[in-house]
Amino acid sequence: MERDIYDEDHEAFRDVVKEFVKRYVTNEAREKWDADGEVDRATMLAAGESGIIGLSVPEEFGGAGMLQDYRFRAIVNEEVIRAGAGSLAGAFGIQDDLAIPYIVHMGTQAQKEKWLPRMATGEVLGALAMTEPGAGSDLRGIKTTAKKVDGGYIVNGAKTFISSGKTADIVVTFVKTGEGNRPDAFSILIVENGMEGFDHGKKLHKMGFQGHDTAELSFTDVFVPEENLISGEEGRGFIQLMMNLPLERMSIGVAAAAASQAALEWTVAYTKDREAFGERIIDFQNTRFQLASIAADVEALWAYTDRALLAYKDKKLSAEDAAMYKFWATEREWEILDIGVQLHGGYGYITEYPIARAFLDARVHRIYGGTNEIMRDIVSRQIAGKR
Numbered sequence: 001m002e003r004d005i006y007d008e009d010h011e012a013f014r015d016v017v018k019e020f021v022k023r024y025v026t027n028e029a030r031e032k033w034d035a036d037g038e039v040d041r042a043t044m045l046a047a048g049e050s051g052i053i054g055l056s057v058p059e060e061f062g063g064a065g066m067l068q069d070y071r072f073r074a075i076v077n078e079e080v081i082r083a084g085a086g087s088l089a090g091a092f093g094i095q096d097d098l099a100i101p102y103i104v105h106m107g108t109q110a111q112k113e114k115w116l117p118r119m120a121t122g123e124v125l126g127a128l129a130m131t132e133p134g135a136g137s138d139l140r141g142i143k144t145t146a147k148k149v150d151g152g153y154i155v156n157g158a159k160t161f162i163s164s165g166k167t168a169d170i171v172v173t174f175v176k177t178g179e180g181n182r183p184d185a186f187s188i189l190i191v192e193n194g195m196e197g198f199d200h201g202k203k204l205h206k207m208g209f210q211g212h213d214t215a216e217l218s219f220t221d222v223f224v225p226e227e228n229l230i231s232g233e234e235g236r237g238f239i240q241l242m243m244n245l246p247l248e249r250m251s252i253g254v255a256a257a258a259a260s261q262a263a264l265e266w267t268v269a270y271t272k273d274r275e276a277f278g279e280r281i282i283d284f285q286n287t288r289f290q291l292a293s294i295a296a297d298v299e300a301l302w303a304y305t306d307r308a309l310l311a312y313k314d315k316k317l318s319a320e321d322a323a324m325y326k327f328w329a330t331e332r333e334w335e336i337l338d339i340g341v342q343l344h345g346g347y348g349y350i351t352e353y354p355i356a357r358a359f360l361d362a363r364v365h366r367i368y369g370g371t372n373e374i375m376r377d378i379v380s381r382q383i384a385g386k387r
């Protein structure tokens with residue numbers, strides 16, 4: 001069915017994204033990102049120049065001002081993932097869905113002026129560091145401390161699994177500023193590259209998203225000035241995380257829908273082309289039935305996705321809504337991509353083929369942004385009336 005959530009502005013924007021993809025998302029570029037384990041800065045700057053990152057940055061700071069309209073971001077995901085470049089979509093996502101929103105929604109005026117214009121152009125790349133070696137799902141168990149000193153904080157600790165952790169210039173970092181694990185014991189600081197004692201550590205080797213860096217970070221007596229405290233208020237970090245997590249979770253669901261659509265298209269094309277026993281693979285009834293099944297799943301995914309996008313636009317996407325959408329969308333994606341791989345036969349396992357890369361990328365969708373078990377926990381608590 002035709003989707004009806006995009007208007008002329010969105011479709012005009014899609015043309016811009018397609019143009020960008022044609023020019024910059026070549027096989028050579030993608031292979032280089034995969035070999036280097038990161039997206040090169042020139043591509044991020046080109047994305048800034050084309051106006052396809054920094055979408056939520058207000059116009060007064062040089063962005064597109066699409067604060068609540070995630071449909072533009074959805075289009076970026078659709079086109080970049082369709083081109084087989086999940087890693088690039090991931091790098092864009094960290095900048096636009098994880099780093100920038102903290103400054104747009106919760107930054108002080110000075111923080112907005114300092115960072116947003118250069119984040120919109122790609123000159124400054126951000127990352128979000130919550131997870132630690134000993135605490136992921138249970139974020140209140142973090143151990144990275146920020147001790148108040150004259151004019152700022154001294155940060156000590158370590159983070160792990162940080163997307164864009166190697167390439168980022170600034171890291172929005174979740175720290176403990178108080179005792180115990182009450183919500184008001186946490187704050188968020190912007191840690192900058194080059195601050196003494198801040199080390200980007202080791203790049204981690206992953207099964208998917210080969211072209212997007214994921215790193216460990218360490219902090220040894222790092223002095224962070226108080227003007228880098230998000231919102232300028234200590235003790236608000238946990239609430240600030242909770243405010244942004246629905247967007248992060250919705251963004252993962254949207255990427256899952258885009259990958260599922262792409263997988264369907266790649267698989268239809270492949271099975272029309274490939275032959276066995278004198279017939280095209282698509283001429284076997286099993287293939288057509290499997291394609292019919294995943295086509296229905298993709299339809300349902302878009303229906304749910306579009307509903308989530310509109311709810312977010314109207315500020316009606318609750319934490320529970322986002323959690324439910326995230327686990328459902330990423331689980332459908334996993335099943336769809338698995339069928340896509342199967343119908344590609346051996347080539348489905350070879351990472352030269354986009355279906356294989358997308359399959360490997362998809363696995364983490366059920367883990368990061370909060371695992372799907374945690375998503376079910378959030379939803380089930382609401383159902384049970386337990387908060």
Ligand SMILES: Cc1cc2nc3c(=O)[nH]c(=O)nc-3n(C[C@H](O)[C@H](O)[C@H](O)COP(=O)(O)OP(=O)(O)OC[C@H]3O[C@@H](n4cnc5c(N)ncnc54)[C@H](O)[C@@H]3O)c2cc1C
Nearest residue numbers: 128129130131135136137161162163367368369370371373
């Ligand atoms: C490629 C990649 C990129 C990432 N990017 C970032 C990033 O940019 N920034 C960032 O901060 N983090 C990032 N993460 C971290 C990610 O969000 C965490 O890995 C995730 O939240 C799970 O935390 P954990 O790894 O500590 O698992 P754990 O919390 O140790 O969980 C282990 C298992 O126990 C289950 N479990 C835990 N608690 C419960 C419970 N209450 N009920 C039922 N089951 C439970 C989990 O669901 C999981 O199956 C990234 C991770 C990966 C792999």
